[in-house]
Amino acid sequence: MESAKKLATESNPSAREIENAPEDGLEKSDPTFVAATKGQVTTGYEDLGALETIKTFKICTLVCFAMAFSAATDGYQIGINASIIANTGFVARFATSVGKNGKPALESPILSGWSSIMSCGQIIGMTTLPFLSSRYGRKIAMYTYWVILVGSVIAECLARSWPGWLVAKLLAGIGVGCLQSTVPTYISEVAPTRIRGGLLMCYSFWWTLGSFFAQVALQHLSKDDPTNYITPIYTQWAQIGLMILIYVFVPESPAWCVNAGKHDQAKKHLLKLNRGVPNYDLERQFQVLVMAVEHEREVAAEQRREKWYAIFQGTNGLRTVISCWTNLTQQLIGLSLFGTFGTYFFQQAGLADPFKIKVITNSIQIATVIVIILVADHTGLAANGATGWGYIGEVSSQRLRPYTAGFAAAVTCVAGVVMNVLVPYMTNSNKWNWNLKTGWFYAGLGLPFVVGMWLLIPETTGRSAAELDELFERKIKPWRFHKTETATQRVVQLNKSEAN
Incomplete structure (x- = not known):
């Protein structure tokens, strides 16, 4: 309470009289003090538009956009895995x-094994790295998975039999x-609140x-050199090289530094990230992070939910479900069919140029x-796959973010393992040969989850991490998030009225 009172008086001149106010008087009604008790402090940039x-x-913004570039390696790996089999x-x-046509063919069990082992590898990575990331920082995590990706590309370059490709896909x-x-965790922690949604969706871009x-x-090779499959694999080295350059130069997450008690480092990285920002008040912005982290710790201690597995308990459990829902729904409406096996599906359906169709x-x-990136922070929730990674990054609490993000992504991959086993059988003309009827399977399976999205997914546009904590702690219904005023919003309104 004392720290909240002190910060409230320091961060807003209109609140200085709070210091000597009676416990049952001004403190309970003053918006600035109430916000501080909820771990919220205005940054002074709440009224800025996206542009x-x-x-400012x-x-x-550039750091977050550059970090999202890593997703190009993710997409390229998934794309290669999906289409090179054709x-x-x-x-x-x-x-x-x-095959039935007398030509060499890939057996469905092998196809399922390749795609499933990659999903299994994703689960391993998603559920183990958060512990390293939470203890040693986001940059150590970046260097760790970069080394693993280097190993995967080397294995792909050297593979000459299906077990060798299996090992490469596990590492990938x-x-x-x-x-x-x-x-997504790093971007969510670093991005300015007003444009966090768009920057998170840059991952999807x-x-x-x-x-x-x-x-x-x-597609180009299928026309000019149809037997060449190794060149696209070699081109991944360019992405790998750009990734390490980005990771060397981006600052550590200040939010992680505060959470780890490294306050001097947090201030140093805040200055790097906000170099050139007009009238930037380092101490004030540092206190914004400190207050949010301290509030989360106090709530966790009060509820005796301080360990990582608190992601399954109470309000944090709901946040985990929400984090899972968007990307899981994508799997259940055909992500594996059109993403992982899109080119193969079009080929098995008898279309003349499956690579060209996939490019389109x-x-x-x-x-x-x-x-979506351009309008997300203006219009709010978008019913598009790009929002999935946004929710994985921003719905969880700061303290539990790496664990929640890792678990939510892993749940998606568990569904992916199942689908990666089924789809080759459904689409293979030498097996079940469902052809276009495969779409009806996904229509029936995905409908309940699509309906659930409208009831379960909250609007998070423009909300700081501390504001989202408040909305979840107050148990506001997800569909009412965008209509509910937070303590920070009340302070902003107070400042506007006083300025007028």
Whole structure:
């Protein structure tokens, strides 16, 4: 209570009289004091629009956008895994049987094994790296999964039999899984609140772009050199090189530093991220982080939910379910079918140029994601796959974010393992041969989850981490988040009225 009172009086001149106010008087009604007791302090930038925020926080915005580039490696890996199995040279190299047409063929168990082992690897990465990330920092986590991804690309370059490709896909899955749980967490912690949603969705932009270039490479080779499958694998070295350059230069997450008690480092990294911001008050912005972290710790201690497995308990349990829901729903409405096995599906359906069709669908996806990025922080919730990674990054509490993000992403991959086993059988003309009827399977399976999204997914646009904590602690219904005023909003209104 004393720290809340002190910060309330220091952060807003209009609240200085709180210091000597009676316990049952002004303190209970003054918006600034109430906000401070909830771990909320105004930053002074709450009234900036999205474009103004980008101009004000240029370095911070650039860092988040650059970090999202890592998703291009994720998308390229998934894209290659999805489409290279339709490459003539790849099939000739790794085929273990002859199809009905008398040509070399990849057996469904092997196809399922490759895709499933990658999903299993993702689960391993997503559920283990958060413990390293929480203890040693986000940058150590970045370097760790970068080394794993290097190993995966080396294995892909050297693989000459299906077990060798299996090992490569396991390493790729672990690296991608680590990446998927770390990058949204970092962006959520670093991004300015007003544009956090758009920056989180940049992950989907780069992912889609990476997947797109995988399809372009394979489509080009299918015309000019149909037996060449190794060149697209080699091109991953360029992405790997750019990733390490980014990781070397980006600052550590100040929020993690505060959580780890490294206050001097937090201030140093805040200055790096906010270099050039007009009238930047380091102490005030540092206290914004400190207050939010202290409030979360006090609530956790009061509820005796201080361990990592608190992500399954009480309000944090609900936040975990919400984090899981968006990406899990994607799996249940056909992500594996059109993402992992899109080119193979189109080929098995008898279409003449499956690579070209995949390039077209990816182009549409890129355009859609760009629109979503531009409007997300203005219009709010968007019913698009790009929002999935946004919720994984921002719905959880600061204290539990890496664990929640890792678990939510892993749940999606568990569903992915199941789908990666089923889809090759459903689409393979030598097996179940469901052909286009596969779409009806996903329509029936996904409908309840799509309906659930409208009831379970809250609007988080423009809310700080501390504001989201308040809304969840107050047990506000998810569909009422956007209509509910927070303590920070009341302070902003108070400051406006006093200025007028």
